[in-house]
Amino acid sequence: MxxxxxxxxxxxxxxxxxxxxxxxxxxxxxxxxxxxxxxxxxxxxxNPSARRLATGKTGMIGYVLPTGASVDIDPHFVEFLSGLGDYARSHELDLVLSPADADDQETTYRRIVANRQVDAVYISSPRPADRRVALVNTLGIPFIVHGRSDGFDFDYPFTDIDNEGAFHEAARLLVQLGHRRLALINGDDRETFAIHRERGMRRALAASGLTLGERHVCSVTMTEENGYRAARRLLEQSEPPTAIACSSLIMSLGVVRAVRDLGLTIPGDLSLIAHDDVFPWLKPENFSVPLSTTRSSIRLAGARVAERLAARISGLEEGARGEVWPVDLVVRGSVAGAPV
Amino acid sequence: MxxxxxxxxxxxxxxxxxxxxxxxxxxxxxxxxxxxxxxxxxxxxxNPSARRLATGKTGMIGYVLPTGASVDIDPHFVEFLSGLGDYARSHELDLVLSPADADDQETTYRRIVANRQVDAVYISSPRPADRRVALVNTLGIPFIVHGRSDGFDFDYPFTDIDNEGAFHEAARLLVQLGHRRLALINGDDRETFAIHRERGMRRALAASGLTLGERHVCSVTMTEENGYRAARRLLEQSEPPTAIACSSLIMSLGVVRAVRDLGLTIPGDLSLIAHDDVFPWLKPENFSVPLSTTRSSIRLAGARVAERLAARISGLEEGARGEVWPVDLVVRGSVAGAPV
DNA sequence: CAAAAGGACCAAAGCGCTTTGGAAGACTCT
DNA sequence: AGAGTCTTCCAAAGCGCTTTGGTCCTTTTG
The missing domain is CATH 1.10.260.40 (lambda repressor-like DNA-binding domains)
Known part of the structure; x- marks a missing residue:
């Protein structure tokens, strides 16, 4: 018909x-x-193909997926996708994942824009002055950045969480509890979120005249193994930290393991706070010692990004408004006063 | 131009x-x-839109993504996607995710087929006599099932791993080590993979005149918390198992926690084998006691499914050939002889 | 009451490709 | 030399929609 x-x-x-x-x-x-x-x-x-040829509208949003034998997709992605998909469904939008060589995503962005394959795109895990952001901005396709990319001379629309504020609050709490030697196990510090977290932490320390020593900062991809290694490195130093802030729940699994291997205890010897993106399959309250967290649902972020993309496609949203969501600091058993 | x-x-x-x-x-x-x-x-x-209108070919493969507030996407999905994406990239295929109400995916399948939105689809996490398989089979769109759906009177193309064989071997090893009371912490037993694993285990036990008692089988969604609960339930029984086979690495995190909470040790009091889909961010060899696993890379499966889909689209592959991949049994420190 | 304005509809021209059904010329064969 | 056969190319007809630029008729206006 x-x-x-x-x-x-x-x-x-x-x-x-x-x-x-x-x-x-x-x-x-x-x-x-x-x-x-x-x-x-x-x-x-x-017939969508016909409509699409006539109008140029596709009813799809795009995401360029970096791939490659040595490229791992972040497990956070599924949760983000849950939220995005849930919203997209209610608006009859599909999501097209365009796999790209991780080292050359530009070609793919240009292709999907030139071919009008999608009505809008989103970008995730941005870095400062991220080339993808600059690119889609000049290509003129509607987009939303999930996260932030500092250092541009233009504004762009993004949805981010207050990473700096979150780690500022986490560090402030630890300092108030008497901790003087804090450490940070961070994600890849080429990414903005990691930079912001470190900045927040330094700011909190500075407010009390403390600093984050170079030997007290780790920046690694967020795996259990890397969490373990980082923790061991930190804790086996001559002046080990008494508190650690950690950028992911998965890494903190490794931290807990390291602490146990070293015969130490949480929170007696070490206080621990991690960032929780809220997975259904791994919950901080179920850690052997319930884990304190800075919490923000990445699933909600996915839904919000979809909502904004839909709004931009239909012309309801314009301009370059960035929004920053507050992050909860949830205190559980893994923090205590500094050991004497 | x-x-x-x-x-x-x-x-x-x-x-x-x-x-x-x-x-x-x-x-x-x-x-x-x-x-x-x-x-x-x-x-x-x-111009792909024009070509697509003229030919009906889209250069895209589809996946219907079940969504909803209470629906969680399996974290395995990203790994599968890594493989799929990696292959798809090399063949200029895109993947379109069509979000659907988890309780009514049929509408979405019909839509994407009627609209010719994709050239082929794949189906994951199938159940016995899965309606989706029957549906796409009658709709006549090329497809591959990742996993198996038993109980049809027709054949269909699938790529699966030998779940039955894997858990058969795992159980056989445990029995040979002297274990007599084995338990299984399985995934959702409405899914075929879980049924096959249980079957494999029962078969191995039966070969030695043993059985898998009803109180020794758990079937839950694969979260850390459920692994913990299941393990506690098993281990606090009057005649607790001395060995557990577990369907996922994530659940086995919970099992390990339960064992510790109960003051037991691995492998002294309990031998543990889990299935490992090979995540980059959580490795069995890094468990506090290195975990024995049945191992099969889900990423490779993703690549294979993409390869077969591409072959079917281009007419290189036909028929309903199912393929079953063998699974490695990797023995590490978490298994030992049964306690005396 | 003629002219302007408005309402409701339509024919046809795109959108940019693929594919059908020739056609023109070069070559082979009897 | 005329009939068939390739080879190589083309004009035009789709694919199924949206959108432009009317037309025709009814209603309002000066």
Whole structure:
């Protein structure tokens, strides 16, 4: 059942039927009713390929997926996707993942824009002055950045959490509890979120005249193993930290293991706070010692990004507004006063 | 730069240019060279929307993504996606995720097929007599099932691992080590993989005249917390198991925690074997007691599924061949002889 | 009451490709 | 030399929609 057939059986032109269905004003309300009714009854759905050729609209949002044998997709991605998908579903949007060589994503961005394959894209895990952001900005396709990319001379729309504030608060609490030697096990410090977290922590320490020594900062990809290694490195120093802030729940699994291996205890010897993106399959309250966290649901962020993308596609949202969500600091058993 | 312009500047018809580019035989090799050359020089890329309207081919593979507030996407998904994406990239295929109400995926499948939105689809986490498999089979779109769906009177193409064999071997080893009370912490037993694993284990036990008591089987969604709960339930029984097979690394985190909470040790009091889908961010060899596993890279499976989908799209693969991959049994410190 | 304005509809021209059904010329064969 | 056969190319017809630029008729306005 296509437009031609439908209009034929209604004894109307394709023009009128098309307009009736798409809500144009120049069609009699009575006629529109007839058309809409008939369309529903016969299960008519406009062919997206045809519509897309005619209008350029695809009803899809895009994401360039870095791939490669040595490239690992962050497990946070599924949670983000859950939120994004949940919203997208309610708006009949599909998501197209365009795999790209991790070292040459530009080609892929250019392709999907030139080919009009999607109506909008989002960018995740941005770095300062991220080239992807600059690129999509000049290419002129609607986009939202999940996270932030500092250091541009233009504004762009983003949705981010207050990473700096979160780690500022976490560090402030630890200092108030008497800790003087804090350490940070961070994610890849080429990414903005990691930079912001470190900055927040330093700011809190500075406020009390403390500093974050170079030997007290680690920057690694967020695996359990790296958490373990980082923790061992930190704790086996001559002046080990008495408190650690950690950028991910997965890494903190490794931290806990290291602490145990060294015969230390949490929170007796070490206080620990980690950032929690809220996974359904790993919860900080279920750690052997319930883990204190800075918490922000990445799933909600996914839904929000989808919502904003949809709004930008339909022209409801414009401009370069960035939004920063606050982060909860949830205190559980893994923090205590500094050991004497 | 579109076909019209290109053919104009070559003083050829659109027909000839199109055919030259698409490798049709009825064009002079010299002419083809000229055309291909000019196309490359001017960066001509056929408009996919137009091509798609004309041919029905989309260059995309589809996946219906179950979503909803209470639906969690399995973290295995990213790893599968890594493999799929890596292969898809090399063949210029994109992946479109169509979010669907988890309770009504049929509508979405029908839509993407009716609209010709993708050239092929894959199905994951199938259950016995899975309706999705029956549906796509009748809809006639090329597909591959990742996993298996038993109980149909027709054949279909799938790529699966030997779950039954894996857990058979694992249980057999445990029995040989003297264990007599084994337990299984399984995934959702409505899914085929879980059924196969249980079957494998039962078969191994039966071979030695043993059985898997009802109180020694758990079937839960694979979270750390559920692993913990299941383990506690098992180990606090009057006749606790001396060995546990566990369907996921994430659950086994919970098992290890439970064992510790109960003051028991691995492998002294309990031997543990888990299935490992090979995550980059959580490795069995790094468990406090290195974990024995049945191992199969889900990333490789993703790549294989993509490869087969591509082959089916291009007509290179036909028929309903199912393939079953063997699973490695990797023995590490978490297994030992049964306690006396 | 003629002229202007508005309402409701339509024919046809895109969108940019692929594919059908020739056609023209060169070659082979009897 | 005329009939067939390749080879190589082309004009034009789709694919199924949206949108432009009318037309025709009814209503309002000066």
């Amino acid at each position: 296509n437009l031609k057939q439908l209009s034929h059986m209604l004894a109307l032109s394709q023009t009128t039927v098309s307009r009736a269905l798409n809500g144009y004003p120049e069609v009699n309300e009575e006629t529109r009713r007839r058309v809409v009714d008939a369309a529903k009854r016969h299960g008519y759905r406009p | 579109n076909l019209k312009q290109l053919s104009h500047m070559l003083a050829l018809s659109q027909t000839t240019v199109s055919r030259a580019l698409n490798g049709y035989p009825e064009v002079n090799e010299e002419t083809r060279r000229r055309v291909v050359d000019a196309a490359k020089r001017h960066g001509y890329r056929p």
